[in-house]
Amino acid sequence: MRNFDFYSPTYFVFGKDREAETGRYVKRFGGSRVLVVYGGQSAKRSGLLDRIMACLKEENLYAVELGGVKPNPRSGLVYEGIDLCRREKIDFILAVGGGSVIDTAKAIAIGVPYDGDFWDFFSGKVPEQALPVGTVLTIAASGSEGSPDSIITNEKTLEKNGAEADCLRPCFSVLDPALTESLPAYQTACGITDIMAHTFERYFTNTPDVEVTDRMLEGVLLAMLHEGRRVMDDPHNYEARANIMWAGMVCHNDIMGVGRQQDWNSHHLEHVLSAKYDCAHGAGLAVIMPAWMHYCAEHGGEKRLAQMAVRVFGCQMDFDEPKRTALEGIEAFRAFLRSIGMPLTFAEIGADPADIPELVEMNHIGDGKTGGYIGLDKQAHFDIYNFAAGSCVPET
Amino acid sequence: MRNFDFYSPTYFVFGKDREAETGRYVKRFGGSRVLVVYGGQSAKRSGLLDRIMACLKEENLYAVELGGVKPNPRSGLVYEGIDLCRREKIDFILAVGGGSVIDTAKAIAIGVPYDGDFWDFFSGKVPEQALPVGTVLTIAASGSEGSPDSIITNEKTLEKNGAEADCLRPCFSVLDPALTESLPAYQTACGITDIMAHTFERYFTNTPDVEVTDRMLEGVLLAMLHEGRRVMDDPHNYEARANIMWAGMVCHNDIMGVGRQQDWNSHHLEHVLSAKYDCAHGAGLAVIMPAWMHYCAEHGGEKRLAQMAVRVFGCQMDFDEPKRTALEGIEAFRAFLRSIGMPLTFAEIGADPADIPELVEMNHIGDGKTGGYIGLDKQAHFDIYNFAAGSCVPET
Structure with missing residues (x-):
């Protein structure tokens, strides 16, 4: 730590x-x-x-x-x-x-x-x-x-x-x-996505030995899966909204983000989407986060993704091929996002794949790398936007 | 909430x-x-x-x-x-x-x-x-x-x-x-016990719909089991000590205790032990908490104990007889306490079963009840001290 x-x-x-x-x-x-x-x-x-x-x-x-x-x-x-x-x-x-x-x-x-x-x-x-x-x-x-x-x-x-x-x-x-309680369902779902994103941005880290904050972050994610589904089923469920509201605060006042490198690549990648297309921030995150996770799973980040899959999404660990577990967890996350009505593709947020070079430029990466967990250079930004725009089309 | x-x-x-x-x-x-x-x-x-x-x-x-x-x-x-x-x-x-x-x-x-x-x-x-x-x-x-x-x-x-x-x-x-790092092993273990107790006192509640704080509390307990064992194996493990130290703060500044009835019966029952016998507070808690949990399991409190057993101690849920799962969880907790060198009996902290009537008097219960999860009257205090003094003798 x-x-x-x-x-x-x-x-x-x-x-x-x-x-x-x-x-x-x-x-x-x-x-x-x-x-x-x-x-x-x-x-x-x-x-x-x-x-x-x-x-x-x-x-x-x-x-x-x-x-x-x-x-x-x-x-x-x-x-x-x-x-x-x-x-x-x-x-x-x-x-x-x-x-x-x-x-x-x-x-x-x-x-x-x-x-x-x-x-x-x-x-x-x-x-x-x-x-x-x-x-x-x-x-x-x-x-x-x-x-x-x-x-x-x-x-x-x-x-x-x-x-x-x-x-x-x-x-x-x-x-x-x-x-x-009076929020439109879409806005409620965008909020749920944003709260989970704030949790994930802290969760994905290279800092070893951060079990206590790991476990607390996983706890918030587990609660969000449960309460997120409840509130989408019944927008007037005060109790679900209360749990979500406190989760939104605790996951971002940083009491669970201390002592560890944080990532924030999903937010970097998303900000230009909502800036250019004026989509909801949560909607942009729903499109970017699973694509970013896929990239990480393919580029050496599978261990923490497998941990997320097992501890948060209840997947069985594949001890021989942890990457399989990681990918299973990402699919479970995407299925959850889809179940609460979130977009998962460029098209659904009004983004145009032809703009990708411009989006990458807007990120001001230069010759450096962004983020903490897996550093992303210009090419990686391209790859993730491309993945989000194309191959990541969900089967609904 | x-x-x-x-x-x-x-x-x-x-x-x-x-x-x-x-x-x-x-x-x-x-x-x-x-x-x-x-x-x-x-x-x-x-x-x-x-x-x-x-x-x-x-x-x-x-x-x-x-x-x-x-x-x-x-x-x-x-x-x-x-x-x-x-x-x-x-x-x-x-x-x-x-x-x-x-x-x-x-x-x-x-x-x-x-x-x-x-x-x-x-x-x-x-x-x-x-x-x-x-x-x-x-x-x-x-x-x-x-x-x-x-x-x-x-x-x-x-x-x-x-x-x-x-x-x-x-x-x-x-x-x-x-x-x-220079603390004697016994004092380190007493601290671990106290931190877990502060978590449990909040965890055991009758307030429904407190999933987000439940999950965070369970997260801290999971981390304590892991880091507690690590630090007992190697007192100079800075990382384990760092996780335990932050856990000690977060479980008691109340960010996970908000919006819910809390219990505090174990602390009530313990305070007279350390006051009378001048044992370490953590040692008194190790003797009292499992006995208190047993009492709760036998008096309508088995549901939350089963939740603890499943989510914290990894027990399999017995859907037909949740009380069996609850008791299994309590045994797992006692085994953990014993593994870090904690006392579990009256004798081990220098307490005398003959003093039990006096201990109960010291609690100033009168005709009322103490605590939140399962209200304890005078007789219940007797029963728990008796259980801690006698039938709860561990096989080491």
Whole structure:
């Protein structure tokens, strides 16, 4: 196990109707003039936004709204939010929504106290201060409610980049699973895929002797298989949604990712898909992850894939040919993704195989390699996109 | 899943030689005049205490030592520490040791700003403020390095009581697995037992639909079986010690205990053993836990025990008679405890069956019931102690 630091100071307020306490927590964490960031019309239509504004008012907090965050959130709204905060002397940012809303709130939070262009922090500069951010989560997927990350797409360049720093961890997050019950099935399934991806990105590692985090990650995956199926069968299963919501947080606040090299190739490979085709991040991951796993199985990574197959998907170990077990596990994963309604092919997310050279260019690989588990050079990126585009067509 | 709050703001500094950074973290968390609490001679002999004092000095921090904490820490040293802190105008308490040292440091930390007797907080009063506490952990066992708890034995009454509050969570904890390599095998095994107990106390619940925390708890138990055996085979296996050390934290900072009723009967039943006989807490748990599990299997609790047997100990499920599977799992657990050198009988920890009525009285049950999974009345306490004292004699 490697040396590491772990720090997750977010206060989690979990359960039915807990969003009614939001105002109290904004106050507790020092807010008095609040920017409320949200997405589209659903927060308005559902009445959630009104309830949040009312509970802020009850605590005598001043609040300004900023709506319009879209999936794969864009830099434009961040600039707008920074201006608004400065004009209104905002001292606290409250995100009401999913990962896109939270990531936008975080980007605004580091932009406000910074003299330069906030994009600097998405180009390598490490943020050291930020306005405090609180969240009311409405989609279980990104883990941004407990993570130190924000991911924003630059409108001009279509680059989809991340910023990471402890000051980006929310000071509190309200997690009410009931708020996710109204999500369309497709979005629920995309969230399940994203949560499993965050788990896999940590699971696939070359660091030896990480049994305790391995076993915890496998535990989350097992729970996701079970609860994922339950929630797809019954979208109003509060209990399944509660398990998924907590899984989304624990798999991404990094308590199970510490002390080990992580991979993140699937995310690298996916980001250009959702940036170019504006597909859901989870959908892009469903297309990329099994293809990436196939590549790893063929290029020396079969041992951990076999471990995943046995421990998570209940496959029988082939002690003579571990690769067979690995491939069986990948097929089981693909079957699960298909069972929850996820796309598995380029065509299903509106991607065009003819764009593959451009996608590879967008990954800025140069002569290097990306990722941790199996390093991927330019050719490997080609191969994986090609595999995802062609030979990996599922039999449904 | 129940509604819950979860807050674990401790900064963890994990890995080889990280204790050299202790001074920096004391400063970061606001300390300038430091009380360094430690146990017996081992911290001195090993040179650890000198290294810690040196790194505090490097940061120009004023430091006073308070040694002499014993296992099952006593109230006397807490009073002494409170006086010393007031006299020396201490603003930060640094614990260098295991759970007993950390718990003593925490008790001093709530006592200093309080006008009354610190024992009030161990008799039901909830502490609201405390001096900041940092820790340098030398024993993986209690989880106190990341928990909001402290457990102290009252010298006069022999009551072993706990206090719990967010203000008791350490602001930072340094976890260097190498510091645990010099522990005697018996103490290492006691720590393994304690960590597994903290996991089981959360695992055994009547709250339905807690799959994600169930699976994570099972993951930690699986890792403990593997790493526990490795470290007993080779006390200098740093990697095994690292896995065990992180397991000790994650199983007790409550990230896997949220949203569910917990049990804690084994701890209740054990505390009077270590209070009366001054045996190691882990040793008392090894005697009590299997006996408690047997009682549960016989009194309606077989379902979760069978789940444990199958998922953690790899037993085959007997679908016709789940209780058989439950009992098989308990036997596997006892065999593991015996394999790492733990006692399983009253005699082995110096306890006398004739004392059982007194032990039951010490538990202050009255007409009520203790615990969460299977509520235990007075008679049940008798039965479990009797079982532990007699019929549970192992064949070695």
